[in-house]
Amino acid sequence: MTAAGEVLLRHVMSAEQRSLEQPSPGWPAGWHCAAVARVPDLAGALVRAAVLADRRAGASWAQIGAGLGISAEAARSRFGRTRSAEPAGGG
Template identity: 65%
Template sequence: MSMLRAALAWTLEEAKAQATAVTILAGDLSMARELGPGLHSRAVRELAELAAEAVRLAVLSDRQAGASWAQIGAGLGISADTARRRYARLRFHWSPEGPSFGMRRTEPVRTSRNHTSGSPRPP
């Protein structure tokens, strides 16, 4: 399994665990009171961040497998142009520490207007 697919699988497992935690919190009001106000909102925000990361990793994985922007857009329910604009600049950067250090694992790469090779802009 490639590192990209391993990262996608890890992110989906994290999202599953977070969804389970949110479900438990939603059913136990006394636990939510003990753990403090805003807990549900924080838990759902973290779930949304994991879902967004999973989408980025899925797009990268599909591109690596040869999918067109039209195919990716169709899968996401958006146009090919919108998919390309949102995700064409993503690059895979995996750190085993991942989110515990506040690092995004997929990041857009900055490019200048004249530098279109898809690699990071030279210094």
Template identity: 45%
Template sequence: MNTSSAGGAAFMVPSKSRLVQLRAASAPSDRDEPVGAKLASLAIAAQQLDAITREAVTASRDAGLSWSQIGAALGVSRQAAHQRYGNA
């Protein structure tokens, strides 16, 4: 993971290779794939993205970032960030 910043708050960003893995794992292999299968693929991608975000939040907290900084980086309030990722 790399460190980035948004609004003055530093946070951990998944590496490009991790994002490529996510895209490859969730990309439909066939354009004629049924809509239900595409939705299932999107659900899996959403779960994987949530896991990556949790990893980044944990790394950010370990690096000393406040919930306000994490919330700003995620585009949510500190309370929303803590409520969603406080147990990460």
């Protein structure tokens, strides 16, 4: 779970740092939007990693659902087949 969290944190911090800088002519148009658009995917990887960690620790679907603010059925339906917290492509 730590790796997914670190990737998300590094990405957000990088986007935030660049947003504080003055744009230069070499920056691609739409860079900020493109950087922010990745956040939901990275956050999803972190959630999947958390679900896997909790399941390995013996948490029930009801407990996981409660932690996510959803029902046990919704949690099991959404994450029951989760095998890896890594996004496609390993990064």
